[in-house]
Amino acid sequence: MIGEIIEKEHIGDYKIIPAAVDKTDSLHSKLLAAQRLGNEFKSKTTMVFQTEDGPKRIETTVWSLTEQYVQIKAGVLIPLKSIIEVDF
Template sequence: MTTTLIEKEEIEQYKFVPAEVDRTKEFASKLSDALRLGNEFKSKTAMTFMTEDGPKRVETTVWSLTEKYIVLKASVLIPMRSLIDISY
């Protein structure tokens, strides 16, 4: 399956679905690091997540984390259960 790179402004156009494997706990430390990179160094994180239209990838700054969501600029939310991969 091909992953499509999208802009963060396009995220809300897609409907999230859970990834095949819920890796929320596995990604916890990477998400904490991504949050620090975004807040302290304005560094971007690449995240791949699952949507009804297949996997999408975005490169953006993580602004905040909740128990179930990654919060991006303009209060854009990505459900953690939809995450496939994180890199920075």
């Protein structure tokens, strides 16, 4: 898995930008599963997203999913078009 590991509390230190390839459609079912894992089992998901400083990787609980964003702890929103990889 690519991306420098950062603490999810430090996401605000980075400017999130769209990934080279928008994988929103192909990752949608995986993100729905990650949301279910987070809400029902408090299980964490590894997510890689694009920033101006290159790909960053976090381990977090997915709280909710909208058409454009994934929401994690503390109301932090990550644009779906910025997500490169999801794994759990």
